[in-house]
Amino acid sequence: MLEARGLRHTYERRTVLSLERLVLAPGTRLALVGPNGSGKSTLLRLLAFLEAPEAGELALGGLPVRSGRERRAARHRVTLVEQRPYLFRGTVLANVAYPLRLRGNPRAAAEAAASGALERLQLGVLTGRQARSLSEGEVQRVAVARALAAEPDVLLLDEALSAADRAAQHALFAAVAEEQGQRPLAVAFASHLLEEAYRWSNDLLALHQGVSVPVTPENLFRVELPGGGGMQPVAVGGITLDVVCDRSGPATLAIPPEEIVLSREPLHSSARNSLPGRVVRIAEQGAAVRVTLDTGVELVALVTRRSVEEMGIALGTRLFASFKTVAIRIF
Amino acid sequence: MLNAEVLGITALSLRIAVTATVVACAIGVPLGFWLGGTRFQGRRGVLVVLNTALAFPTVVIGLLLYLLLSRHGPLGGLGLLFTWRAIVVAEVILAAPIAAALTAAAVQSVDPRVRRTALTLGAGPLATAWAVAREARFALAAGVVVAFGRVFSEVGAAMIVGGNIRGETRTLTTAVALATSQGEFSLAIGLGLVLLALALTVNVLIQLLQGRDDA
Numbered sequence: 001m002l003e004a005r006g007l008r009h010t011y012e013r014r015t016v017l018s019l020e021r022l023v024l025a026p027g028t029r030l031a032l033v034g035p036n037g038s039g040k041s042t043l044l045r046l047l048a049f050l051e052a053p054e055a056g057e058l059a060l061g062g063l064p065v066r067s068g069r070e071r072r073a074a075r076h077r078v079t080l081v082e083q084r085p086y087l088f089r090g091t092v093l094a095n096v097a098y099p100l101r102l103r104g105n106p107r108a109a110a111e112a113a114a115s116g117a118l119e120r121l122q123l124g125v126l127t128g129r130q131a132r133s134l135s136e137g138e139v140q141r142v143a144v145a146r147a148l149a150a151e152p153d154v155l156l157l158d159e160a161l162s163a164a165d166r167a168a169q170h171a172l173f174a175a176v177a178e179e180q181g182q183r184p185l186a187v188a189f190a191s192h193l194l195e196e197a198y199r200w201s202n203d204l205l206a207l208h209q210g211v212s213v214p215v216t217p218e219n220l221f222r223v224e225l226p227g228g229g230g231m232q233p234v235a236v237g238g239i240t241l242d243v244v245c246d247r248s249g250p251a252t253l254a255i256p257p258e259e260i261v262l263s264r265e266p267l268h269s270s271a272r273n274s275l276p277g278r279v280v281r282i283a284e285q286g287a288a289v290r291v292t293l294d295t296g297v298e299l300v301a302l303v304t305r306r307s308v309e310e311m312g313i314a315l316g317t318r319l320f321a322s323f324k325t326v327a328i329r330i331f
Numbered sequence: 332m333l334n335a336e337v338l339g340i341t342a343l344s345l346r347i348a349v350t351a352t353v354v355a356c357a358i359g360v361p362l363g364f365w366l367g368g369t370r371f372q373g374r375r376g377v378l379v380v381l382n383t384a385l386a387f388p389t390v391v392i393g394l395l396l397y398l399l400l401s402r403h404g405p406l407g408g409l410g411l412l413f414t415w416r417a418i419v420v421a422e423v424i425l426a427a428p429i430a431a432a433l434t435a436a437a438v439q440s441v442d443p444r445v446r447r448t449a450l451t452l453g454a455g456p457l458a459t460a461w462a463v464a465r466e467a468r469f470a471l472a473a474g475v476v477v478a479f480g481r482v483f484s485e486v487g488a489a490m491i492v493g494g495n496i497r498g499e500t501r502t503l504t505t506a507v508a509l510a511t512s513q514g515e516f517s518l519a520i521g522l523g524l525v526l527l528a529l530a531l532t533v534n535v536l537i538q539l540l541q542g543r544d545d546a
Contacts, residue, residue, distance in 0.1 A: 048451050076453045086444035089466060099452040150452055 001025055001186050002047060002078065002154045007056035009042055017042045017210040019056075024154055026184030029177070031191060031201030035220075039210035040190035041083075044156045047188065048080035061153075076103075079152040081160040085143030087131035092118070092142050095131055099150035117149045118142075122171050136163040144172050148179065157189035173200045199285070208252060213331060218290075218300040219255040231325070238296035242272045242325045251330050259327035260301035262291060264311065267322045274322040275299070279315055282308070293321050336498075341525055344503040347415055348483040351422035355478050359427040360471070363434025364460055368446075378435065384428035389421075393491030396421050400492065413494040418502070421488035426478040433474030437467040472537055479533060484526070503529075 002024040009017040017039040024030060024047075032040045046053050049071040058065045058074075065074045079099075087095050093114055100110035118127050123145055126138060134142065140163055147155055155176065161169045177200070179185055191197045197204065206213045208220060221236045227248025234243045236253065243253065261267065266274050277295030284290075289308045293299050299321050313319070366377060398404050400412040400420075411417040441463050449462035464471060486504035493500035495509060503526045510519035 050447055050450060072455060075450055078451075079453075080447075080451045082444065082447070084444070086442060086448045088445070088448070088462065102453045102458055146452070 001061060001184070003059045003062075004047065005057045005059075007043070007046060007053050007058070009046060009051075009053050009055075011042075015210055017046070017207075019043065019210075019212055022047075022205065024186040024188055026153075026186055027180055028186045028188070028203055029180070029201045030186075030188040030203045030205055031197035032188060032205050032207060033191060033197050034207035034213075035192065037209075038207040040207055041158050042210070043207070044080055044158045044188065044190060047154070048078055048156050049074045050080065077152055078154040078156065079147040079150045080156040080158065081140075081143045081147045083159040083162060084136075085139055085160065087134070087139055087142060087146075090131060092123070092126045092129050092131055092134070095142060096146045096149050099146060103150075114149055117145050121145045121148070121175050137165060137168060140164050141168055141172060144176075148176070151183075153184065154186045154188070157187070159190055159192070162191075213252075213254065218257050219260075221253045221297065223251055223253050225249055225251050225330075236297055239275060241328065243328050243330065244325050245330050247330065254329040254331070255299065255323055256327065256329070257290060257300045257302035259323050260299060261322045262293070262301050262303055262307070262311070262313070263320045263322065264318075266320050269322065270324065271322040272325045273328075274320050276318065276320055279313060279317045279319060282313070282315065291319075293319060295321055337522065337525065339498065340501055340503055340506050340522070341529070343415060343501070344483065344526075345529070347418050347422065347489075347502060348479060351419045351426055351482045352475065352479045354419070355423045355426035355482070356430045356475055358423070359430025359432075359478070360434045360474075362427075363431040363436075363474075364438055364464075366431065367435035367438030368460070368463065378432075381428050381432045381435070385432055387425065387428075388487070389425060389485055390487035390491065392421055392424055393488035396424070396488065396492050412492060413496060413500060415493065415500050417492040418489045418500060421492050422482040422485060425485060425488065426482050429478045429481055430474055433477060434471060437470030437474060438463060440470060441467045469541060472541060476534060476537055480530065483530060483533075 004019060004022040007017060007019045007022070008015065032043065034040055045051050046058070049058070049065060052071065060074045060077060065071055088098065093111055096114035096117055097107070097110040100113055101107065105113070115124075115127055118124050121141065121144070123141055126134065126142060131139070131142070140161055144157065144160055161172060164172070176187055180187065189197075189200070213220075223234050223236055225234060225243070225245060225248045226232055229246050230244065232243050232245060233240050234253065241253070245251075261271065266276070275295040277293035277299065279291055280294045280298065281292035282289060284305065287305050289303055289305050291301050291303060291308065291313060293301065301321060307313075366374065366381070396417070397412065399406045400409065400417055401407055402412070411420065445463055445466045446459055449459040454462060484504060486508055489500075489502050490505050490508065493502070493505065495501050495505040501509075503522055507519050507522045507526070510516070510522065
């Protein structure tokens with residue numbers, strides 16, 4: 001539905017985004033993950049047709065969108081909710097009715113539909129409130145309701161629920177998913193909370209310094225490769241890892257969470273990296289569990305729930321994290 | 332007798348001030364929107380010219396307009412000199428830059444998210460400008476009030492191009508100036524009080540309009 005090819009964008013001569021290809025088909029719930037400044041917001045502004053990319057092509061429904069006029073038409077079908085959304089002066093109801101009024105609906109019809117949308121998102125109690133009197137979390141939820149009221153084909157959320165509590169996030173994502181069951185709707189949401197991303201997405205795009213990276217943003221480290229070829233000892237925070245690489249100079253190391261083996265005792269195996277640490281976080285995700293180990297740097301390991309139960313892993317448990325040198329990705 | 336004359340003068344003053352303010356805003360507000368909302372080469376230069384125009388001496392405007400409108404001037408054929416319409420023209424020239432400059436400032440001070448939000452929700456250029464105007468309405472109203480104040484209290488240009496003709500182009504301000512120069516201080520003070528009361532009324536009206544909207 002919404003397709004991007006060869007997108008490049010720079011701010012003040014710094015490349016902030018360079019993306020080969022991205023497709024948002026109906027039914028997609030794409031999580032954009034990556035640290036601050038990784039290009040998530042830039043990508044969403046380009047996808048929302050609020051800015052024109054410096055290079056590359058965007059197409060909506062198979063038709064290229066290039067001119068200002070085409071972008072304007074495309075904005076009728078793609079809506080972005082910013083991290084700190086703006087509500088116009090007036091009531092919550094007027095705000096949610098606004099996109100419907102823009103589309104030529106008479107006031108009564110627009111307000112009836114808006115009020116229904118607020119009810120569906122469990123925001124009915126806010127309907128008559130002045131937008132200026134809402135808390136930050138409420139503003140975000142109303143802004144999502146307003147975006148959904150526009151009935152977009154593509155909904156873009158830029159950390160749009162960061163200030164809402166868990167129950168509210170749950171209600172909104174559930175409503176979005178329900179809407180996807182009823183009509184063709186593609187959703188992309190940026191988040192720095194991985195749990196949220198994994199839970200609600202069915203597709204994932206990890207960005208690092210404006211570039212799509214093949215790993216999730218866990219266990220990503222900026223390092224200085226000493227060079228010398230073959231096996232190099234590389235300092236990562238307070239620890240040293242063995243890395244196989246011919247390059248030297250600055251690089252990003254990634255250790256995929258699924259490549260890390262957890263054990264009670266140090267492993268005597270072909271895995272050259274075996275680091276002692278203490279469990280600081282445990283997050284369940286279906287049958288899998290993400291265990292975060294503080295080894296001097298924090299490492300996330302993806303293991304099964306059964307392993308966690310059998311090994312008796314709990315907060316504070318001392319474990320070893322082992323992984324093969326060749327499992328470390330460098331880019 | 333005197334009361335009837337004062338009423339006539341007051342009515343003329345209001346007619347001139349309201350007409351001039353409306354015309355000045357019709358020119359200045361869109362210009363201000365354009366200056367405040369778009370980036371282009373030479374924009375700073377235009378803003379400097381505009382801000383200079385705010386401080387333009389009214390008698391100089393009066394003089395230039397007099398030369399243009401006088402019988403042998405380039406626009407003498409219009410027959411405007413010494414009519415109330417000539418005063419309106421002069422006041423528009425004085426007030427339009429005020430409306431433009433204050434509108435530009437008001438538009439620039441609006442949160443940039445307003446524009447983005449309107450756009451992403453599907454607003455076209457006009458609807459977007461309207462959304463910005465709604466958020467900036469207090470600052471915009473202030474611009475209208477200032478423009479009206481400039482026009483209503485102006486005396487130099489009105490005197491020169493209007494001629495202070497009794498029953499035709501005598502406004503409250505020119506009447507005060509004449510009464511003062513003739514030593515009729517009680518009349519001058521009376522007219523001055525009418526001027527003040529009307530200025531106050533206009534401001535109170537606009538305050539009321541704003542207050543009701545943003546409870």
